Amino acid sequence: AQSVSQHNHHVILSEAASLELGCNYSYGGTVNLFWYVQYPGQHLQLLLKYFSGDPLVKGIKGFEAEFIKSKFSFNLRKPSVQWSDTAEYFCAVNARTGRRALTFGSGTRLQVQP
C-alpha cells in the first residue's frame, strides 16, 4: 500500500524567507507525484506534478519540487515566500499503472508573517 509522510505539520515563516517542505512516500512501484495547495476557504489546487523526465519540476507561483528517487522524496521549495502563500500544502502520490486514486500526506500548514 502507498503512504505519504509530511514531517512538518505547521511552519511559520517571515516574508522573503526560503521554504522547503518535506515529502516522503512509500510504494514499491513507479509513481506520479503531486503537490496541491489549499488556500483558506478555497478548493485544492495543483501546484506542480512529476510524471517522468527532469526530476526538478517547476510549478505555479514560483514553487518547485525535486524528485529524488533514491530517497523516495519529493520536497517542495520556494526561494522567497509571500504572505499570500499562507495555506495548507499537501503532497500526494498515485501509482503509474493501475489504481489512480491519490494518496495524500497529512498536510503542512504554512503561515507567512508580514
Add this chain to the structure above:
Amino acid sequence: KAGVTQTPRYLIKTRGQQVTLSCSPISGHRSVSWYQQTPGQGLQFLFEYFSETQRNKGNFPGRFSGRQFSNSRSEMNVSTLELGDSALYLCASSLESAPGTEAFFGQGTRLTVV
C-alpha cells in the same frame, strides 16, 4: 470553463439519517473521484467512477456508496449517518482514468452530523 461544482456546500444531518451529495465535473471529464477530508484522518479516497462504472474503492464501510450518470455527473450517498461522518467531502474530476492525469477538485460539501 467552469470548474468542478459540488452541491450543496453545507449540510447538517442527524445521526441515522442518510445524505446524498452531488458533483458536476468539468465538461468533458469522464473520471470522478470522491475524497473525505477530516482534521484527524486527512484526505482519504472513497471511490472513483469512470464512464458510469466504479473503478476503484477506498477502505470505507458499505454505508458509503456512489454512482455516476451518463453525463458524468456523480452522486455519493451515505446511509445511517454517524457522528464520525462529519467531514468535508471533496469531488475531483479528470479527463481520463489514467494515473498520470491531473485531478481538479471542487470546493467540497461540508457535512455536519449532529
